[in-house]
Amino acid sequence: xxxxxxxxxxxxxxARVEMEVHDGQVVTAHFxxxxxxxxRYFMQGTPAEQMPVIVPRICGVCSTAHHVASVKALEDIxxxxxxxxxxxxxxxxxxGQLIQNQATSLFIFTMPDRVGASSLFHMDxxxxxxxxxxxxxxxxxxxxxxxxxxxxxxxxxxxxxxxAVIGGVTSGIQREPAEAMRQEIETLLPMACQxxxxxxxxxxxxxxxxxxxxxxxxAYYIASTGRTRPLLNSNLIRVLGPDGAERxxxxxxxxxxxxxxxxxxxxxxxxxSYQGQVMRANSLARINLALSMGTPLAxxxxxxxxxxxxxxxxxxxxxxLCRGIELVYAFERALEILSKDLDYEDTEVPxxxxxxxxxxxxxxxxxxxxxxxxxxxxLIEDAEFVIPTVHNMxxxxxALKVAGERYISPKAINLELEKAVGRVVRAxxxxxxxATQ
Amino acid sequence: MPENSSLxxxxxxxxxxxxxxxVSLINASEWVDQYQLVYMPLVVSTxxxxxxxxxxxxxxxxxxxxxxxxxxxxxxxxxxxxxxxTCAISGGVANLGDRDEVRAMFMAQENRHHLPHxxxxxxxxxxxxxxxxxxxxxxxxxxxxxxxxxxPENFEASSIVCSECKRQKLKxxxxxxxxxxxxxxxxxxxxxINQGYLCVGSSVRGGCRAICTRPGHPCVGCRxxxxxxxxxxxxxxxxxxxxxxxxxxxxPPKEIQTALHSPQLSLFLFQFTDYADGERPPRPKEKVL
Ligand code: SF4
Ligand code: SF4
Ligand code: SF4
Numbered sequence: 182x183x184x185x186x187x188x189x190x191x192x193x194x195x196a197r198v199e200m201e202v203h204d205g206q207v208v209t210a211h212f213x214x215x216x217x218x219x220x221r222y223f224m225q226g227t228p229a230e231q232m233p234v235i236v237p238r239i240c241g242v243c244s245t246a247h248h249v250a251s252v253k254a255l256e257d258i259x260x261x262x263x264x265x266x267x268x269x270x271x272x273x274x275x276x277g278q279l280i281q282n283q284a285t286s287l288f289i290f291t292m293p294d295r296v297g298a299s300s301l302f303h304m305d306x307x308x309x310x311x312x313x314x315x316x317x318x319x320x321x322x323x324x325x326x327x328x329x330x331x332x333x334x335x336x337x338x339x340x341x342x343x344x345a346v347i348g349g350v351t352s353g354i355q356r357e358p359a360e361a362m363r364q365e366i367e368t369l370l371p372m373a374c375q376x377x378x379x380x381x382x383x384x385x386x387x388x389x390x391x392x393x394x395x396x397x398x399x400a401y402y403i404a405s406t407g408r409t410r411p412l413l414n415s416n417l418i419r420v421l422g423p424d425g426a427e428r429x430x431x432x433x434x435x436x437x438x439x440x441x442x443x444x445x446x447x448x449x450x451x452x453x454s455y456q457g458q459v460m461r462a463n464s465l466a467r468i469n470l471a472l473s474m475g476t477p478l479a480x481x482x483x484x485x486x487x488x489x490x491x492x493x494x495x496x497x498x499x500x501x502l503c504r505g506i507e508l509v510y511a512f513e514r515a516l517e518i519l520s521k522d523l524d525y526e527d528t529e530v531p532x533x534x535x536x537x538x539x540x541x542x543x544x545x546x547x548x549x550x551x552x553x554x555x556x557x558x559x560l561i562e563d564a565e566f567v568i569p570t571v572h573n574m575x576x577x578x579x580a581l582k583v584a585g586e587r588y589i590s591p592k593a594i595n596l597e598l599e600k601a602v603g604r605v606v607r608a609x610x611x612x613x614x615x616a617t618q
Numbered sequence: 619m620p621e622n623s624s625l626x627x628x629x630x631x632x633x634x635x636x637x638x639x640x641v642s643l644i645n646a647s648e649w650v651d652q653y654q655l656v657y658m659p660l661v662v663s664t665x666x667x668x669x670x671x672x673x674x675x676x677x678x679x680x681x682x683x684x685x686x687x688x689x690x691x692x693x694x695x696x697x698x699x700x701x702x703x704t705c706a707i708s709g710g711v712a713n714l715g716d717r718d719e720v721r722a723m724f725m726a727q728e729n730r731h732h733l734p735h736x737x738x739x740x741x742x743x744x745x746x747x748x749x750x751x752x753x754x755x756x757x758x759x760x761x762x763x764x765x766x767x768x769x770p771e772n773f774e775a776s777s778i779v780c781s782e783c784k785r786q787k788l789k790x791x792x793x794x795x796x797x798x799x800x801x802x803x804x805x806x807x808x809x810x811i812n813q814g815y816l817c818v819g820s821s822v823r824g825g826c827r828a829i830c831t832r833p834g835h836p837c838v839g840c841r842x843x844x845x846x847x848x849x850x851x852x853x854x855x856x857x858x859x860x861x862x863x864x865x866x867x868x869x870p871p872k873e874i875q876t877a878l879h880s881p882q883l884s885l886f887l888f889q890f891t892d893y894a895d896g897e898r899p900p901r902p903k904e905k906v907l
Contacts, residue, residue, distance in 0.1 A: 190659040193637055199732065215734050216634050216681065217727060228880060234838060238710075241638020241757065281641075289644070289661050300662035302655055322647040329645050333829075339645065340638040340757050343835035351804050351834035446730050528803060603663075614636050 182208070185594070187602045191290045191300070193242045194613025198581060198602050199447070205591030210581035212574060212606070214450035220618040224564040229255060229556045230347065230534070232564070236552070237341035239566070240614040242285075244341050245278035245332055246545035247552070247566075249414070252345045253541030254552040259347060259532040266527050267349035268414065273335040273518055274342060275413040275543060279511045281328025282546035283464070283504040284373075286610045287380055288321035291501050294604050295383035317379070324373045324508075327366055331515060334362050349529025356524055363519040370512045374478060377505040384502060391597070394490075395497025395608065396587070397580045399423035401460035402493065403572055404467045405542055405549040410475030411467060411510060413544045420455055421470050425493045428455075433540040433551045436567060450616035452574035453567075459579055462548025462572040463610060464503035469493040474506065476513035482506045497580050500608040534559050545569055547612055570616040573609045580605045628673040628767065629657035631692050633685040634740060635678030635705040639757040643675070646760030649767060667692040673767060677702045677757075679709040680741040684734035693747045700766050701742070701749045704756040704840060707901075709740035744901070752906045756840035759826055762907065770907050778844045779819030779837050783828035785809045792868045796877055804834035811866050816877050820862045821847055821855060825907070839883055842906075849900045 187198040195216040201208040220239050227235065233251045237244035249271050256263065263271075289301050298304045301318050329339055334354060336342025344351050388394050402421040406412050418436065420429040429439055444451045454460060469492060474480045483506055490499060536559070541552040548569030555562040584605050588598035628649075632640060640660045649655070657667045667674065674696040680686055693699050704710045727736055743749065753766045765773035776782050786808055793814035804810070810817040810831060817836035819828065823844040831837050842848065847855045856878055863874045 188665055190663040190665070191661060193660065195632075195634075195659075213733065215684070217736055218634070218636075231880060234835075238636050238638070238756065241636040241641045244636070244638060285644075293663070299664060300655070302650065302662070318650065319647075322644075322650070326645065326647070337833040337835055338829050339759070340642055343830050344833055346835075352806075447732060449727065449730065449733060526803075 185598075187599060189603065189606055191293070191603070192606060192611055192613070193240070194611075194616075196606075196611065196613045198606065200581070200585050202585070202589055202594075205589055207582050207585035207589060210578050210585055211445075211447050212577045212581060212611075213448045214613045214617045215448075216613060217449040217617045218614055221564055221566065224561050227561045229258075229554065229559055229561055232554070232561065233345060233347070234341070234343060236564075239618045240612055241340050242282065243278070243545050243547065243550075243612055243615055245274050245336060246543050246550050248336070248342045249274060249345050250541040250543045250545075250550050250552040252347055253543065254539045254554045255347045255541070255556075256532070257539030257541060258537045258554065258556055259535050259539075261348045261530050261532040263349045264527045264530060266353055266523065266525060267345070267529060269518055269521065269523060270335050270350045270354065271345055272414055273331060273354075273515060274345065276511045276515045276518075277328050277331030277335060279328070279413065279507060279546055280331060280515075281325060282610075283508040283511070284321065284325035284328060286546075286607070287501065287504050287508065288317075288325065288376070290610065291604075291607050292317075292321070292380060292383065294600065294607065295380070295387045317376075320372055320376055324369055324376060327369055327373075327512070330362065330365065334358060346529060348532045351528070353525060353528055354523040356522075359519050359523055363516060366512055366516055366519070370478075370509075370516075373508060373512055377482070377509060380505055381502065384498065388498065391601070393496075393587070394499065395580065395583075395605065397495070397497055397576075397583045399493070399495045400576055401428070401455045401458050402466035402469045403455065403460050403462050403549060404470045405544045406467045406471050408470075409472045411471050411507070411514075415544065416542055418542065418549050419470055420460070421466070421493060423493070423495075425469070433542040433549075433553070433567075436551060440567075440572070442571075448574075450574065450613065451571055453572050454575055459575045460572060461576045461609075462569045463500055463546070464507055465494065465500045466548060467544070468503040468506065474510045476510055476517075478513055479506050479510035482509060497605060497608045500610070504610075547610060547615070548572055566615075566618045568612075568615045568618060570609075570611045570613070573611060574616075577606060577609050577611065580609075625652065625654045626672045627654045627656045627668075627670060628675065629667045629671045629692070629696070630655070630660075630675045630677065631657075631667065631688060632659055633676065633678030633689065633706065633743070634681030635703065635710060637677075639677035639703040639705075642757040642760055643763050646763040648764055653767060667695060669695055671696045673698045673700060675700045675702045675766075676706050676743050679705040680737065680743060680746060682734035682736050686737075686746060689743060689746055698750045699747065700751045700753055701744065702753045702763075702766070703758060704754060704842075705740070706743045707752055707754055707842075708742050710756075749901075750905065752901055754823070754840070754842040754906065755826060759829065761827070762825055766907055773825070773907060776824035777846070779822045779824050779826065779828050779831065779841070782824045782826070783819055783831040783837075785831065787866060788812045789866075792866065794868045796869055796873055806834075809866070810834070810836050811863065814867070814869075816874075816880075816883075818859055818878075818883065821858050823848075823906075845903045845906075848903045848906060
């Protein structure tokens with residue numbers, strides 16, 4: 182038995198892949214989270230009201246999702262419903278997060294794979310034309326910056342937002358900065374589309390070169406998005422079968438009835454399944470679960486995708502293309518919200534501290550995120566974080582095994598395997614800090 | 619950015635943290651034209667800090683044996699080491715778990731195979747190596763990152779957050795109780811203390827441009843104590859903030875005192891003094907940006 186070890190980069194956090202190979206057969210493919218954060222342990226005893234400011238520190242990449250999920254969990258316990266203005270500003274926050282994350286995954290994490298470079302900042306070493314690629318890095322960062330600016334505008338702080346509070350938000354958004362942000366998005370939307378077009382072409386070329394879009398079998402899909410169009414701030418989780426039929430729809434408080442959670446000895450992260458079946462969360466799940474994007478440009482891209490790959494679509498590398506569709510969607514949707522009046526008085530409703538148990542759900546870039554708190558005497562007695570990356574663990578390992586089988590034979594190991602491992606893992610865009618919170 | 623250009627080379631070592639520091643650095647994209655990024659696992663596929671690296675930014679605390687190994691090995695080959703963010707400076711948010719029962723829960727994870735071994739607590743990096751510059755913030759803003767990389771000496775910042783916040787402190791708006799962090803509607807341009815919020819900006823170092831207090835959330839002190847308190851015991855800091863509140867409000871002193879001892883604040887405020895088992899002297903303020 183031989184063990185192959187693959188260190189991983191261009192993903193969030195510390196992880197590696199270990200494959201056991203015997204006689205040219207892949208016996209196991211383990212995706213190992215090699216760090217451990219432990220928030221569940223050390224949040225115990227924290228004043229409940231401070232959670233929305235502390236928990237974004239679980240992960241600087243997904244901080245906004247944790248911020249909003251935390252506020253929602255406490256609102257569930259204190260039984261308050263935020264006003265509409267607060268909901269719009271929170272949606273903007275989540276859109277900012279989606280833009281920042283999808284742009285990072287597309288351009289910083291996975292674009293280098295398409296041209297064989299070590300990073301976006303080293304694209305000139307690759308086979309691509311240096312002049313063009315250099316501008317690629319600058320343009321990518323500009324598009325990504327839109328997400329950061331939106332988070333800052335709607336969330337106050339730029340990494341660990343502070344503006345969502347129990348019962349609402351600390352303030353609205355004044356007309357002038359809202360208009361400036363709207364203009365920035367409008368100006369950069371064509372650039373985002375152009376980059377995505379280039380990315381799409383690079384992906385096609387890569388698919389051609391390696392001869393596959395990921396040949397794993399179909400899976401279940403999980404997301405808390407809407408049926409007809411994307412939702413990031415809903416209160417329902419939905420599950421789709423491999424055939425495209427909806428199998429379940431449930432509020433976050435019932436997640437244990439539908440999802441099975443297990444720990445492993447080889448990783449600091451656990452794994453969940455849908456009643457024993459492999460499921461997938463993240464962009465491809467959302468796209469498979471919603472009928473349309475509800476905005477013109479994004480719908481155009483969706484049509485192009487569905488035309489080639491059908492729906493539900495299953496090939497793994499489509500996760501990446503779906504991220505691009507969502508990037509365009511988030512730009513367009515943010516434009517819609519920023520055109521409204523976001524500067525009126527009705528920012529929040531009062532609440533009273535109270536003990537109890539509550540759930541907060543948001544659709545984070547990586548899938549449905551649940552915060553589940555129990556509060557006693559105003560302090561956190563238990564804080565459970567149900568993490569999207571954990572829903573993808575079994576799917577990642579199954580896809581890694583398939584990739585291993587493709588490139589390992591009794592005679593030799595094709596050197597393409599190391600690259601394939603990177604491509605598979607990055608398609609799922611796992612977040613290890615969250616997975617080991 | 620050709621690979622062999624004469625631009626200075628910098629690397630980012632990510633230990634155990636939330637990656638927020640790295641995200642902030644990516645936001646500070648101006649370095650693209652001035653520096654060559656040679657190592658940073660989040661964005662570059664290379665597996666070790668290469669020779670000839672000038673500046674090493676370290677983010678995250680030291681949480682397991684692999685962190686210790688990577689840290690020791692990386693500092694050997696660089697000229698300048700910068701500790702970036704609360705986690706690298708103090709061990710960070712994970713130190714909320716520096717209590718016996720939590721340590722025990724961490725240690726109970728030891729039955730896993732082939733994984734780095736966890737240490738009982740998250741350590742600051744200077745418990746293992748020498749640091750040339752401390753860059754506090756959770757995370758430091760892109761502007762602070764650029765200053766640390768290019769010319770820390772010439773960075774202009776106010777000594778405290780209040781001076782960058784510019785909300786007005788009123789003599790005649792005296793709350794009788796604290797509102798907590800999350801309650802009530804925030805009025806623009808009036809100091810949050812006058813409105814009953816526990817804002818500690820009056821003794822927290824400036825440089826962040828008051829990004830939290832401007833939109834209406836109290837400062838929780840992620841930049842750490844200002845130069846006046848950085849080398850002092852935490853009690854001096856407590857007394858000072860208590861004073862500010864007693865001057866501006868009619869809130870009972872006991873109520874303020876209890877609130878000031880909250881986990882959220884202690885996490886950030888004592889990043890420079892109460893660390894590494896209390897055996898080392900506080901960090902010199904000259905080394906803190
Ligand atoms: S200092 Fe703050 S932003 Fe930086 S790694 Fe630690 S928790 Fe994250
Ligand atoms: S709100 Fe806070 S930072 Fe601003 S002036 Fe008042 S005390 Fe200072
Ligand atoms: S206002 Fe306070 S909490 Fe916010 S970034 Fe500045 S120092 Fe940190």
